[in-house]
Amino acid sequence: MFLKGEGNVNSQEIARLDDILQQHDYNSTLLIAIMQDIQKVYHYLPEEALCYIARKLNLSEAKIYGVATFYENFSLEPKGKYVIKICDGTACHVRKSVPILEEFRGMLGLSKEKTTTDDMLFTVETVSCLGACGLAPVCTVNDHVHPSMTPDKARALIEELKEEAANEN
Structure with a gap:
């Protein structure tokens, strides 16, 4: 590093x-x-x-x-190993993307201002559109699409990623 x-x-x-x-x-x-x-x-x-x-x-x-x-895809700020992007475009928003965002932030101790965990494992961001409106609400983890998200699925996804990270160490 x-x-x-x-x-x-x-x-x-x-x-x-x-x-x-x-x-x-x-x-x-x-x-x-x-x-x-x-x-x-x-x-x-x-x-x-x-x-x-x-x-x-x-x-x-x-x-x-x-x-x-x-270019918006480039970042000059350090990001976590897992970059989670939650779509807040119209299709996702009306299908309740905000509670999913709140679940990710709550589980990880993040906020609108603090987007990356201290251990550099997770970064949570919102984006205007991920281009997968038919699968709304959608999030991506390192550009892998997770369709039809719910707060419960968000919780399970975080647990799965934490387990994956632990197994790599």
Whole structure:
């Protein structure tokens, strides 16, 4: 994991970033794909990683940050291992997505202001639409769609994810 301050990027992280850059042939026209791959690894775009790829791709840091802040899918803030997105579009909202959101937040001790658990296991966000209106109400966990959600299903999903995380350690 990245330490604060660009000077503290360790050799393991540099090797990981170099692997991603190499997979894209250090091609600056593939910047978005490179940033997507970095975000897959860290669940956000660490400042140190962005500064490093800017140097390696001969791009300004301003250009890199411009791309990172333009696209809504990129995050400059650390996120949990499991990113839960609850749809609050019209179809989901009228089919009671708010109680599902409240259940996730309640179980995880989160709020509108605090979206990530202290152990960095869960991040809960709302989105305007997930494009699965026929399956409403919907949430995703790391982009895997969970249709016809209810507060009970939300509780079971959290328990399942906690168990999965415990088994990985």
